[in-house]
Amino acid sequence: MIGLLHVEYMAGRMPRRTVFMPCQIRSGAFCDICIRLPACGSQKTHRRMVHRAARKMVSYGLRRLVPPQEPFPYWETLMQYDIRPISLKPLLWRLATPIALFYLSATGRARRREVVVLQAERMQVEIVRVAEQLCQKVRNVAFQIPDCAALEDRLRVEYGMPVLAGQACFAQCGLVLLFSATPKGETAVPGRGALFYFGEGEPQLRTERCRLQTVALALKNGEALPDLWDQTSLLAALWEMGYVSLREMEIIQLS
Helix, strand or coil: CEEEEEEEEECCCCCCCCEEEEEEECCEEEEEEEEEEECCCCHHHHHHHHHHHHHHHHHCCCCEEECECCCCCCHHHHHCCCCEECCCHHHHHHCHHHHHHHHHHHCCCCHHHCEEEEECCCCCHHHHHHHHHHHCCCCEEEEECCCCHHHHHHHHHHHCCCCCCHHHHHHHCCEEEECCCCCCCCEECCCCCEEEECCCCCCCEECCCEEECCEEEEECCCCCCCCCECHHHHHHHHHHHCCCCHHHEEEEEEC
């Protein structure tokens, strides 16, 4: 089960017990976890109470959490118990094409004149899917991926994708979609414009490009989700569980 984490700061200094309650959102079953911390307590006290809550989460089999709307300062404590925020990576990979098109539209860039570069350390099936989608939406798609010659040839035949290689593609492109960075050392992304990273963790990047990191999502029909939790993470959990489809989501902000 996936947990829904939020924090309540209580009056007084006495510790309060963390509350675990089953709940449903859009038919998806979650465990609502409310860590109650004393408003006047020290960080040491708060951390001790988070340790206690983490041990309880482990006993309930809760290892993945939807984070609260407000920043939570004790993730490092939870990670000592292998408890982590739910990963956004699978959902963002599926939304790579909409993210690129949203950026181009929001910045007034003409799709039929724009170059989008796909950069990665190795070729993956998802990158092929994104490339095929983008070739039908923007004028130029270029690759900075080892062993991609066969894919380039096929897309050139099917979609008329032009030949752009090396520094030339970076110089002309307004957006780089970086799917994986070099595991050790810096990843160079030259040129100007923007960059969106689809991996996890914080890569070492050498670039002057504007780093896009946050995608805000909402339901297209205007349906409101409970606002105690980060909306994109909550939608990622519901999508993973099969209670929200990609067609039901829309990007409302990219920053």
